[in-house]
Amino acid sequence: MMSLFAVLIDGTIYASWLFLVAAGLTVIYGVMRILNMAHGSFYAIGAYTAASLVGWYFNNGIGPVWVGYLLMLGCALVAGLIVGLIIERGLLRFMYGRDEVLMVIITYALLLILEDTMKMIWGVNPYFAYQPYAEMGRSALAGLKVSNYDLMLVGVSLVLGLGLWLWLERTHQGKVLRAVIHDREVAMAMGVNVRRMFTLVFVLGTMLGTLAGALTAPAISVVPGMGVEVIVLAFAVVVIGGMGSIEGAAVGALLVGLSRAAAVHYAPEFELFVIYGVMALVLAVRPQGLFGRVLARKI
Amino acid sequence: MTCILETQGLCKEFGAVTAAKDVNVRIHKGEVVGVIGSNGAGKTTFINMVTGYLKPSRGEILFNGQSIIGRTPRAITRAGMARSFQVAQLFAQLSVLDNLLIAVSAAQSPFPSLLAPMRNASRIEQADAILAEFDISRWRDTPVTAVPQGVRKLIDIAMALIGDPQMLLLDEPTSGVSAEEKTALMDTVMRVVAQHQVTVLFVEHDMDVVRRYVSRILAFYSGEVLADGAPEAVLSNPRVQEFVTGGPNAHKRAAQ
Amino acid sequence: MRLSKTELILLGVAVLLAAGGVIAPQWLVFLLTMALAKAMVVQGVVMQMRAGLVTFGQGLFFCIGGYAVGMSGHFLNITDLVLLLLIGVGAAVLLAMLLGLLMTRYREIFFAMLSLAFSMILYGVLVKSSALGSTDGFNVKAWTLFGWTPASGQAPLALFIIIVACSGLLAVLLHRYSRSSAGMMCEAIRENEVRVEYLGQSPRWVLYMNYVAAAAVSALGGGFMALSAGHIDPEMAYWITSGEFVFIALLGGTAHVAAPFIAAVLFAVVRTYAIEWMPHSWQMILGFTLLAIIVFLPKGLWSLFTAQARRAKA
Numbered sequence: 001m002m003s004l005f006a007v008l009i010d011g012t013i014y015a016s017w018l019f020l021v022a023a024g025l026t027v028i029y030g031v032m033r034i035l036n037m038a039h040g041s042f043y044a045i046g047a048y049t050a051a052s053l054v055g056w057y058f059n060n061g062i063g064p065v066w067v068g069y070l071l072m073l074g075c076a077l078v079a080g081l082i083v084g085l086i087i088e089r090g091l092l093r094f095m096y097g098r099d100e101v102l103m104v105i106i107t108y109a110l111l112l113i114l115e116d117t118m119k120m121i122w123g124v125n126p127y128f129a130y131q132p133y134a135e136m137g138r139s140a141l142a143g144l145k146v147s148n149y150d151l152m153l154v155g156v157s158l159v160l161g162l163g164l165w166l167w168l169e170r171t172h173q174g175k176v177l178r179a180v181i182h183d184r185e186v187a188m189a190m191g192v193n194v195r196r197m198f199t200l201v202f203v204l205g206t207m208l209g210t211l212a213g214a215l216t217a218p219a220i221s222v223v224p225g226m227g228v229e230v231i232v233l234a235f236a237v238v239v240i241g242g243m244g245s246i247e248g249a250a251v252g253a254l255l256v257g258l259s260r261a262a263a264v265h266y267a268p269e270f271e272l273f274v275i276y277g278v279m280a281l282v283l284a285v286r287p288q289g290l291f292g293r294v295l296a297r298k299i
Numbered sequence: 300m301t302c303i304l305e306t307q308g309l310c311k312e313f314g315a316v317t318a319a320k321d322v323n324v325r326i327h328k329g330e331v332v333g334v335i336g337s338n339g340a341g342k343t344t345f346i347n348m349v350t351g352y353l354k355p356s357r358g359e360i361l362f363n364g365q366s367i368i369g370r371t372p373r374a375i376t377r378a379g380m381a382r383s384f385q386v387a388q389l390f391a392q393l394s395v396l397d398n399l400l401i402a403v404s405a406a407q408s409p410f411p412s413l414l415a416p417m418r419n420a421s422r423i424e425q426a427d428a429i430l431a432e433f434d435i436s437r438w439r440d441t442p443v444t445a446v447p448q449g450v451r452k453l454i455d456i457a458m459a460l461i462g463d464p465q466m467l468l469l470d471e472p473t474s475g476v477s478a479e480e481k482t483a484l485m486d487t488v489m490r491v492v493a494q495h496q497v498t499v500l501f502v503e504h505d506m507d508v509v510r511r512y513v514s515r516i517l518a519f520y521s522g523e524v525l526a527d528g529a530p531e532a533v534l535s536n537p538r539v540q541e542f543v544t545g546g547p548n549a550h551k552r553a554a555q
Numbered sequence: 556m557r558l559s560k561t562e563l564i565l566l567g568v569a570v571l572l573a574a575g576g577v578i579a580p581q582w583l584v585f586l587l588t589m590a591l592a593k594a595m596v597v598q599g600v601v602m603q604m605r606a607g608l609v610t611f612g613q614g615l616f617f618c619i620g621g622y623a624v625g626m627s628g629h630f631l632n633i634t635d636l637v638l639l640l641l642i643g644v645g646a647a648v649l650l651a652m653l654l655g656l657l658m659t660r661y662r663e664i665f666f667a668m669l670s671l672a673f674s675m676i677l678y679g680v681l682v683k684s685s686a687l688g689s690t691d692g693f694n695v696k697a698w699t700l701f702g703w704t705p706a707s708g709q710a711p712l713a714l715f716i717i718i719v720a721c722s723g724l725l726a727v728l729l730h731r732y733s734r735s736s737a738g739m740m741c742e743a744i745r746e747n748e749v750r751v752e753y754l755g756q757s758p759r760w761v762l763y764m765n766y767v768a769a770a771a772v773s774a775l776g777g778g779f780m781a782l783s784a785g786h787i788d789p790e791m792a793y794w795i796t797s798g799e800f801v802f803i804a805l806l807g808g809t810a811h812v813a814a815p816f817i818a819a820v821l822f823a824v825v826r827t828y829a830i831e832w833m834p835h836s837w838q839m840i841l842g843f844t845l846l847a848i849i850v851f852l853p854k855g856l857w858s859l860f861t862a863q864a865r866r867a868k869a
Contacts, residue, residue: 035664091846100664101609105805106849108798112842119835232675232794239668272679276672283669284657350753376755388753390746401743404736405754411736411761413768418734462755 005142007261013150015257016157020215021230022237022249023164024208030181030244031201033100034092037107040231041114042206044222045083046076046213048118051127051222058131065135072132076214077207084206088199096198111228119224126221133218153215160208165246177201181244236279242292251290255282300327302364303466303498304349304380309358311344311522318344319355320522326466331489332500333509333530335543336519342502343385345519346468350382351375363465377409381464385471385502387455389443395454396439399426399461406462429457432491448475449484456488460495467492469501473508481508506534506544518543562727565813569723576715584715586823588783591718593803594819595776598729599769600804601815605733606765607745608662611797612670615677616647616770618792620777622681623647625787628696636698636717640778647774648767655766659759662748671794681789692788695781711783718779722816725772730812732768741765802841805848808855818856 025039050072057068087110095106136148168174180187180197188194220226237256241248256275263274270277282290304326311319319341326332336342347353349360351372360367367375390398403422404411411417430436433453438446443454452472459467472488473481489512492499503509509516509530516533518525520542526533533539558566576584596617603610620643627633627642654673661669682690697710705713732738740761743751748758781787790796807818829837848855 035668101667102849104611104664104667105609105801106846108801109842109845109849112838112845114842116836116839116842124835228795232671235668236672239665243664269680269683271683273676276676276679279672280657280669280676283661283665287660287665352749371752372749373752373755373757376753382753388747388750390743390750392746393742397739401739401751402754404740405751405756408736409755409757409760411740411756413737413764414728414731414735416731416734417736417739458750458754 003265006144007258007265009141009144009146010264011258011261012154012254013146013257014261015253016154017212017216018233018237018257019157019161019250019253020153020212021209022234022241022253023160023246024205024212025234026238026241026244026246026249027164027208028202028205029238031177032096032198034103034107034202035100035235035238035243036205037104037231038087038110038114039107039205039209039234040227040229041111041118042080042083042209042227043213043216043230044118044227045079045114046210047217047220047222047226048122048127048213049075049079049210050214050217051129052122054129054132054217055127058129065132069132072129072214072217073211076210080207080210081203083210084203085199087206088202092202093195093198111231115224115227118227124224126223127217128221129217131218147219149218156215161246161250168246233275236275239289240279240282242289244293245289245291248289248291300329302326303328303362304500305359305361306345306349307359307361309345309348309360310356311341311348311353312356317522319348322358322522322524324517324524324527326498326500328465328498329496330498330500330515331513333513333516334500334502334519335504335506335509335516335539336525337543339521340519340543341522342519343470344522346382346470346502350380350468376462376464379465380468381459381462381466382468383452383456383459383470383472385474387448387451389451389454389458391444393443394440395430395435395443395446395450396423396426398443398454399429399457402426402458402461425461429461432494433457433487449480452476452484453487456491460491460497463495464497466498466500469499471502471504473503473505478505481505482511485512510534558727559730562730565726565730566723568813569719569726573716573719576712576719581711584711585783586827587820588711588715588718589780590820590823591722591816592776592779592783593800593823594722594816595725595779596773597776597800597803597807597815597819598725598812599771599773599776600800601807601809602729602732602741602765602769602772604804604809605738605745606741606762607748608666608762609801610670611667611794611801612672612674613769613773613800614792614794614797615670615674616651616773617777617780617796617800618674618677618681618787618789619647619650620644620774621781621787621791622687622777623774624778624781625693625695626687628698629693634696634699636700636782639698639782640775643778643781644771644774647770647777651767651770655763655770658766659762671797674792674797675794678789678792678794681792688788690789692786692790695785695787697785698782714779714783718783721775721779725775726812726816729772733812737761737764802845804855805845806855808852810854814855821856 021043024042025036028034028036053075054068054072057063057071091110095103133147133149136152138145138147139151168178176192177197179190180192180194184194237249237252240255241250241252255278259274259278260271263270302325304324306322306324309319309322322345334342344353348355351367351370351374355368362375362378362380367378390401400417400422403425404417427436427439430439435450435453438450443451446454452475456469456472469488473484476484485508513530515528516530517527518533518539525542526536526539534544596613599616600610600613623643623646624639627639633639633642658666658669681687687693740751740756744758744761751758777791803818803822804815806822807814826837829840
């Protein structure tokens with residue numbers, strides 16, 4: 001019984017982290033049909049920015065703790081904004097309309113460039129920003145010790161997921177976005193400024209990525225290559241849930257999170273196997289993902 | 300006359316949209332049937348269903364007496380029913396000859412050879428023969444993207460004919476071609492088709508073109524068959540005139 | 556079986572290369588052997604590209620080929636080179652016949668991501684397997700050929716000559732395949748799959764055969780890599796490794812069977828120097844080069860030569 005609770009708790013925590021990482025990826029794909037391999041690098045940039053700034057802040061005891069948290073989130077969002085704008089305005093907007101797989105390769109090139117850029121800026125040694133994590137302490141949950149920071153992450157991902165969903169479903173801008181997702185050409189014909197929308201969505205996606213990285217930084221050591229590891233997991237979640245679907249990303253994250261927690265507790269050798277096994281299984285049964293749409297070719 | 304294609308109560312719904320409603324059609328061997336109807340009337344949906352690209356919501360399709368519901372387009376092609384497309388479906392990066400060679404190769408065997416070259420003498424002969432029939436031999440080595448629209452349509456039809464089908468469905472064979480060229484194009488198509496002794500059904504918007512060749516007309520409107528019979532009878536049918544052709548009194552009717 | 560002009564040239568180049576290996580310095584022979592092994596894997600990627608599919612998981616078969624060689628040596632005490640390579644290719648073919656049933660249902664992004672996933676599954680399994688050395692991998696035993704054991708100084712040159720010979724034969728075979736009905740059908744599927752279906756051919760069947768054949772070719776490369784490097788590790792199945800193969804495929808282009816060989820050698824040479832001079836910028840250079848290729852030379856470097864040749868004739 002105890003281990004079942006542990007699996008549930010661990011799984012939910014892991015799932016909320018996965019959702020935070022995957023949300024930006026699925027939003028960008030849904031609107032722009034770009035499967036952004038460099039999303040992992042955005043995550044890493046967020047983590048590095050947060051770790052270096054927050055580390056400096058706390059190590060020098062500059063101010064109150066809560067300001068440190070705000071700084072962490074703020075700098076991540078700013079980093080995401082800057083990086084997103086540079087990439088979208090500087091590179092991607094010249095490539096729109098090209099084959100989807102070609103876009104993947106382009107973002108793969110971006111990933112390679114960003115990985116080394118990060119090494120240039122931050123070096124190869126690990127960064128630590130454990131203070132926010134340690135500050136929050138732990139709680140007892142069903143007899144198990146759980147870090148409050150992890151619980152906060154679950155809360156943040158719930159709020160974020162709900163917020164995104166509400167924005168897409170209930171606001172006017174969200175409706176316009178969904179029109180673009182559905183049929184880009186018709187939306188353009190109806191007067192939607194698709195180009196501006198693309199910039200907006202891409203920057204939003206980037207900021208979600210850096211935010212996820214910043215939020216994760218206190219829980220881990222920030223090292224080169226972390227972005228590369230994360231992207232394959234994010235892919236699995238997005239593909240399972242159906243590309244472009246927020247609900248799908250949430251469900252996919254839960255599925256993967258719980259399966260992985262189960263594997264870690266009962267059969268650790270199968271950890272990675274389980275994640276991709278779930279993806280392969282879902283795709284075998286429902287090729288477009290759980291919430292994905294089938295697009296038949298018109299002839 | 301033997302019935303080569305029959306549909307019984309064929310229906311297709313896409314959610315709230317009805318693309319086909321209780322379509323009952325019997326095509327006999329050797330007939331030349333024209334299919335008319337305004338855009339969205341369900342003509343292409345009909346062809347898509349009959350050739351296996353779309354699964355009908357309800358109804359039965361019989362080809363030579365055998366049910367072909369659920370069969371893939373490739374199985375139906377092998378059974379003897381071929382089609383051409385509204386927008387010519389060709390292999391863009393290849394030459395005209397290569398396009399036809401692929402059709403020849405596909406028609407010969409479902410299991411293509413892994414080492415024997417595709418471009419062998421016998422296949423080239425077949426491809427050249429059909430190019431000559433359609434009188435487009437001079438485009439033989441041109442990349443198919445550099446070829447005029449009319450020739451593209453002819454290649455599209457030639458590829459369908461290579462498999463020696465019993466029945467040929469042509470979806471708007473003259474679409475995209477200028478008005479002056481339409482008749483010449485159709486003349487070529489029907490001449491070649493007659494030589495191959497194929498039952499033909501073609502979709503067309505130009506009534507002059509339709510009247511020239513067909514022994515029978517099917518008029519579609521809103522997913523239903525409005526009229527089915529000899530050309531004069533169908534074209535003078537008041538409902539056909541109102542909903543499809545817009546005949547001499549249509550504007551008066553519309554004003555009522 | 557008459558050989559065409561191109562095929563004769565390919566075999567001729569192979570003979571020259573083998574002869575050159577006798578007088579070339581040891582480090583060059585070693586570099587070229589590894590480059591040719593990688594080129595074989597890239598040929599598998601190119602075979603998929605010709606059919607319109609980009610695989611980010613060819614490392615799966617590369618790794619299977621390598622590990623089959625290493626494990627047969629370690630656990631079954633097999634050292635004969637031909638046998639080892641056959642086991643590697645056989646294992647990959649069996650796996651591809653199984654996976655192909657699923658993979659051929661997908662195109663575009665899903666195919667790319669699924670292939671990545673399966674490659675990462677193998678990576679995960681190998682990393683967690685302490686019996687196979689987990690992240691360190693393990694060393695591959697020295698090889699023999701029909702009973703002959705090369706002296707330690709002879710082995711690299713001998714392997715070089717063998718891989719050159721195999722590359723030549725492979726080039727001829729792939730040249731034939733690209734012109735065969737199956738090979739041309741792959742291109743037709745890339746251009747217009749629906750039309751292929753309507754012509755009475757099964758795209759899935761053609762893509763399935765292509766998938767299995769590509770797996771076999773890539774596994775051969777993996778086997779040779781294991782024998783040449785003397786070491787295997789799970790990194791072979793990591794998706795970044797697969798990304799490298801995609802890069803080399805794009806660099807060379809899919810127009811000619813010789814392109815992947817040339818691109819792989821070029822890549823190996825540039826990489827050796829770049830890693831020495833700027834180890835922390837190598838990936839960035841790769842990234843910018845990839846972007847440059849996509850924007851300026853979408854058909855790969857090969858298009859430079861064909862464009863020049865056409866201009867020279869005019």
